[in-house]
Structures are given as C-alpha cells and as structure tokens.
Amino acid sequence: MSKALLVHPDDSVATLVEPVAAGESVTFAAQVVTALTDVPSGHKVAIRVISAGDPVVKFGFPIGTARTDIAVGAHVHTHNLATALDGTLDYRFTPSVPFVREAVAETATFQGYVRSDGRVGTRNEIWVLPTVGCVARTATRIAALADAAHGGAVDGVHAFTHPFGCSQLGDDLAGTRSILAALACHPNAGGVVIVGLGCESNQIAALLAEIPEARRSAIRTLSTQLAGDEIDEGVALVAELVALAKAERTTVGVDKLVLGVKCGGSDGLSGLTANPLVGRMSEAVVDAGGSVLLTEIPEMFGAERLLMDRAADEVVFDRTVKMVNDFKRYFLDHGEPVSENPSPGNLAGGITTLEEKSLGAVQKAGRAIVSDVIPYGGQVSRAGLTLLEAPGNDAVSCTALAAAGATAILFTTGRGTPLGFPVPTIKIASNSGLAARKPGWIDLDAGAVLEDGFDAVADDLLARLCDIASGAPTAAERNGEREIAIWKRGVTL
Template identity: 55%
Template sequence: MTAEQKPGCSIHLPEATVTEQLKVLQVHPRDNVLVALQPLVAGQSLPEPYAMLTAASDIPAGHKVALKPIVAGEAVVKYGFAIGKATADIAAGAQVHSHNLATALSGTIDYQYAGCQAQPLSFPAGLPHKFQGYRRANGKVGTRNELWIINTVGCVNRAAMRVAELARKEFAELLDLPNIDGIHAFTHPFGCSQLGDDLSNTRELLAGLIQHPNAGAVLILGLGCENNQLAKLLQASPDVEPQRIRAFNAQQVEDEVEQGLAAVGELLAMMAQDQRSACPVSELVMGMKCGGSDGLSGLTANALVGRIADLVAAANGKVLLTETPEMFGAEQVFMARAQNEQVFHDLVQLVNDFKQYFIDNQQPVYENPSPGNKDGGLTTLEEKSLGAIQKGGSAVVNQIIRYGKQATLPGLTLLEGPGNDAVSSTALTAAGATLILFTTGRGTPLGFPAPTVKISSNSNLAGRKPQWIDYDAGGLLRVGQDATDFTYEFFRYLVAVASGQRTRNEISDNREIAIWKNGVTL
C-alpha cells in the first residue's frame, strides 16, 4: 500500500454493485478484478455489465477474475487497494490467483502520522438502545450469569473439570433457574515452569477472565507449588467482588473436589439472587474475530461485522479487534484513523513489535494466508488483511492494548494477539468482550467463554453446518437485498443474544480457552 493509498476508513460492501444474476462482484470502482460469487465455467459469458468478458477457465466461487488485461509487474487492485503484483501477463477474463499474483510487501515501512481521517458516526433511530444484562457491583455489565472455574496450573485441570461435572448434577435445580446460565471449567496446560513475561502473560490473561462480568462468581483452583502462585493471581484480579470469589490450593486441603463442590454451592446461592435489568447498548463489549476466511469473507461476513462495529461505537460501546498479523499490509487503514498521535505511535509499535516477533522466530512476515484461505480464493497477505480489517468498521481507533490487558475506553480498541482462533478469541474475552462475533468462510465448531456468534460468509456453509452457524451473511448477496436493512436485522439479533438467547456454541457446549505461550519452558 503506497502513501497515496492510505485510507481514512475501512471499505464496506458497496450496495449498488451486486449484479442481478449474482455471479460476480466488483468490490470497489478502482478494482481491476472481479470476485466470482458463484462458480464460473470456462467459456461462460459474464453477466451485465461485464458481458464483454468470458471466463478463460473454470473459476471457483470466491476467486478473482481479471476485469481487464493486467501486465506483469502491474498492481492487482481489490477493495480499491493494491493486493500484490502480477507475476505474469493476465488476460481479461482469466483467473487471478497464486499462479500469477504475489505479494508486493517486503522489508519495513516508514509510517507517517497525518491526523485522524475517520468520519463521525451516529447511532440511528429505531434500533434497540437497551438490552437485558447483569449489572455487577463494579458497574460492568455481563450478558450471562455463569459460574466459572479457573485453574492456576495445568496440574489441577482434571480436578477443575471434575468439580464442574459433579456440580452440574448436584445443583441441577439451581441451574434450572432462568438467571443462572451454567457452570464451566476453563482449563489450560500452563502456570508451571514459566518465567518473566511468559508467566506474566498467563497470569494477566487468567486475571482478565476472573474479572469478567459474564462470570457471576468464580472458583479459582490452585495446586500450591506452581510458578503462577494463587496469591499473586488474586492480587492481579482486584476488580471483582471478594464475596464472589472462592480460592484454594489443592495441596492444602484434604479433598479438593469436595472442597470445590462446597464452594460452588455457596457461590450459586449468591448468584440465584442476580437478575437481568435494562442496560444501555453503550455497555456492550463486542470482540470481532475471523477464522477460516474465504474469498467472500471480506465482502459479506466481515463487512457486516464492520457495520455492527460502527453501530456499537456510535452508541459509545466498546469494540475490540485483535489478530495483529492479519493487519499486516493493511495497517495504514487503522493508522489513518488513530485518535491522536500517541495512539498512532502505539499502533506503529504494536505492528513493528509483532513483525519483529516473526523475524526473531525466523518466520516470513508476509506469508500469512493458509491453505484453506487459498482454496477459498485469497492469494496474498494484502488481500487477506484488507478483507480481515473490514471487521473494524470505520470508527476512530481510540486505544491500543497489549495481550492480557483490558479495554478501558469506548469505541474501537486494537488488542495485541496472534491470528490463532482459540488464542485470539480468549484474549478478546479476557480484554472484556461479553459477545464474540466470529466470521468464517470454512466453518469451525470452536466456542469460547463469551457467547460466540458464528457468521458464515456464504450461504452454502450455513446450509451445510447449521449446528455451527448462527447467522448467514451470504444473504447480503441476494438480489435486491438492502445492506442497511440486513445490518439492522443482525443488530437486533445480537441484542437478543446479549439478553440471553443462546448461540450455537452454547447449545453444543463448545467452550474453551487457549493461552499464548511465547517464552521458554523450564
């Protein structure tokens, strides 16, 4: 991306460019490629207004078609920005993919602050401005009232899981109450043999979960001899009611499972008094995530989530976006929307630190697209990143936070984290997300502590995997579909989820956490 291409806001799916036959899409007027929305057959004429073009070969859905001849070395443009350079001459109507397109990214970039170019946002009339949430003593609002069991170290994983399993049976009557949403143990293999920043990251991540407003109460189970000492973990978790916490080391009690069950009974008795109440949508904290992207993700699901991000930011709620490597090649989109020069420099540092992390581990910085991404039509990191950042909408970037930290400001926050689905979604939860919006073009059953709304980029996936997918963004490509109406319908659905409607991951009980291990192990 050149200096002249630095945008002031992210790109959304244009509402007037979907052809009647829904075969192809030109995402932006500057693009020299089209996206096949349905498979194209060799020799097939494209629909109006591209009838002068003929598909030169079979082209799968989600893949790119040259809108005009592109010479070797010329920029290939999608979303209005260069996504790489042609490695060979490409004829109009030919497929554009890994065989004739490569990244143009290399080396370092000299970023320059040019002021905040984001446009003001407003929350539209007619949309719900309240949801039914659980307001905690510290002022935070949860979308669920669950009892979470967190362990300091992997040595007591089985004990934590055993307590959860037995508690669900022993306290079944309490769990039938409409205001108690479940008992869940979130186990992990770390906490021992860790040092320095690696240990601190684990501790802060767990502390973020302990202080999460969806946890009406928390049982913390330690061992006693681990590096991640229970006392220090409690010190790192000050923003929670002390009476809502029970904690002990297994080495210091006679039977850790019996002790855990007794603690759960006490905590559930308190939670039984909690009630949902009307809370403004400014109390929503949404984490935006994509996994298993395809060539339609940036056009449908991610663009839809970006529109939701703008609504939440306009309402003064919090929007969290992570996956730092999936900003590479498109980071200047966010830099152009930094609230001030300090936020700009924080973002530059975040990006450069993550690039250095790749370099230190002798990994290429600009080779991110996975085999699944490429099968779905994505070719270069620029293309993947420009599609991925659609989830951030067009709001001002108000805050940059590091892994394990919690968001404190309304609006859009960028959170340090890798692209790994489980690690980044756990980081979003620990940073305060009470709903996670997870877009996917390939599908996954994964779920996390916060309700995880799965949004498919294409209707085929939604039809094949209804047990995974909550919402089909492929509907955006229907003939005559108004993108604004579609977004408002989705927002109303999200308000219902925040008020207690269960997601597919909750119904299937797919919940887990994963911690970013980035240091030595003793």
C-alpha cells in the first residue's frame, strides 16, 4: 500500500509520497483507491471521476483541464491534463481577511553585523564587481589573491562576474547597471571594489551615480586600461577596504533579517513539504517585523490571486496586477505562451501544469500580507512581504533577491542543484531521497515533515537559519559555489 497526500478536501487528485505499481492500493486521508497503472513518487492519482473538459483540482484550486475522461486511480499527468492559462487577465481587488497568528519568532536571534544605516549583514565580506565581462577574469584574480592575503580579517573576498556591461542599450544596460549598483550597496559587503575596463558602455562613473553618497566611502574603483599593474592595484584596494571593514557580530532579532525565498528544480512534493515549510519561516520573519522577498513572477501565473487578495491596500494590489500582466505581455510579445513552464525536470518530478507549479511555489510566502512591489534591480524598503520583478531562472532570480537586499535565501528543490549566490543560500530538499543522495548540496531535509510534522521541522529550520545567519557555512559556501547572473532582455550590438 502506497501513501498519498490530499492537500484540500475539494481536490480531485492526491500526490504520491512513494511510487505505486498497477493494482496496488493508494491510501490518503483515511481513504483508499487502486492504482490503474504504475505511478512514480511525486505524481498524481485521480481520487474521483473527472470528465473531459472539467477542471482538475489540487490545493483547492484548478490546476488545468482534463483532456479526456479520467477514472479513479488513474495517473494524472501531461497525457490527460492541460493548462488553462491564456494571456493577461482583469482582476478585482477583493482583500481577504488578514491572517493573524501568535508570533513564534520574536525571541529568535542571530549574530549579525550591524551597519551604520541600521541594516544588518549576515556576512562581512569584500566583493569585487566587474563593470563588464572583459575584466571578469581580472576581478577573479584580484579576489583570489586578496582572499589568500586578507581572508582571515574578513569573512572572505569574492568576485561576482558576468558577461555583460557592453554592447547593451537602453533598459537592458540600465538593468545591468542597477543590479551591480544594488549589489555594491549590500549589507553583507563591508567594502566593494568596482573593476572596469575603461571603454565599456557600463562606465564606472554612471554606475557610481546610482550608489548613494553615504555608501561610497566603502567603494573603491579601478579602471584597468589606465592601471600599470591592474592585479597589484586591485589587491591593494582590497587591502584598504579590509582595514575599514573590521566589524564584530552583535546579537539581533530575526526582525533584522531580509529573507529571500526561492524554489528551483521542483518536484510534485515541493508544494507540499519544502515550500510550505519555508512559508512558515516567511510568516515568522514577517511577524517579528522583518522582510521577506518573493520573486519568480512567471511562477505566480495561475496562483496570482492568492497574493493579490493579500495586498496591503489597493495601491499594492494595482502594482501587483501590473507586474503580473506586464510579465505575461513579455512572453506574448516574444511569441511565447504564458504557460511554457514547467521544465523537463519539473515534469519528471510530477508537476504537470504551470498552475500546479505556481500554486505550490507561492506557498513559500506563507500567508503574509503583501506590503510592497519592486522592479528588477530595486531594493527592499519595507517590512513585510515584498514582491520582486524577476524571472524564474534560478541564477537570475537569486541574484535579483541578493541585489534587492536579501541577507539569506531559503532555496527549496526536489531535483537538486549545487548553485550558490552572493548571500548564504540554504538548500532545502522536498524529499528525503534527495537529501540522502546529495548531502553535499542539501542543508535541510523537508521530507522529514511527512514523519515528524511541520512544527518540529520548522523549529529545526529556524534554528538552522539563525546559525547560518550567525556565520555557519551553507553547503554551497563550503563548496565555493558563489555566482551571479543578470537578466538579459535587449539586443546585443
């Protein structure tokens, strides 16, 4: 007998926790059906008759339309379920009753670096940022030599390279510049060396103009075409910043966290284990007075109303509507359907439609009120849940989260990935098989909620989050996985 999960009493499908063979029983919510075919773990079986053209329901919401009649016990996937998403929509502001619960994180603390502007870093590092891809390798060499010389005085010296900064125009170039300027302002960076070539479109002067005057004392710049020995000069600039960046960790509450939440390589259990677990962290941080950033706008399609109904006011609602519909037009203007997601890995893991993926993905926000909406390259300025414009791509969206001010990222995955980003990125497996198979990648096993319950594992995750915010390395940090990726949206000259 195989166990399955029923998310909502109105659902017409249940999700398998373990694979089942044809003819075997599937048990869910004290009920039993017989599987008509072999069905993998994370995939769905029908628990009631579904007629062709009827909605298939999971999470209490439609996740698409039945292509054919579906019998009880049938495997429900791409062969008999189709998306119902199509283009932009009109929305009406119908705010839901705010979710109120007793805050559980008010006493949770971590050891952070309190900056002069009141923000708190989880690391005290020196970052080396190239303005253009031409000096990416130069930036890497500077960071490696400086880290070997000065790494013990700070938490590390790291270069974040990219291939852009030249042959870009208009909004595309502006996006590159805004991301780099935002990273240069990050509280995890005690100092930043900006390395330019000299002839690139993304000129150092224009980049500095987007960095507040108060931050520039922690910025050094290097134009390599004008330097004698750019490596020696770059290492010397890092040494200057190391001397200025000395800081001690101080006990602060989780209200000082800016938490980014992200899912990547999801499977059919992501929306049932890992993402709701992260949702509890989002609620805890927001309840304590902190900030949470949610992005991956295409992975809100089909579930956007859940967020719109939690908008703090009609202004935030209107901005959410605009962001969602503008992103849909971005797809349509390029001749692509808005429902192109899920990825091949998602499909193999049991996710069938974008509606299903989105309904699982927005679980990462918990039931927090949406307090703000910011553009790509923007920075968080309010407590509560902020929606950030960025695509679903793991590297691009996590870079946007870091640039927006996230000081830690909770990253859920059902398939696994080694990627790491500028800020501590805590990998959370949706299933115990992945956690056991890839212990070098995974920081916490959310599959444990199936045995231990959400409360116990949420306590473990909160403690782990506070430990990492206090300096304990993530798996990605131990592996030296630190990258950025910038969203390329325009022509290349």
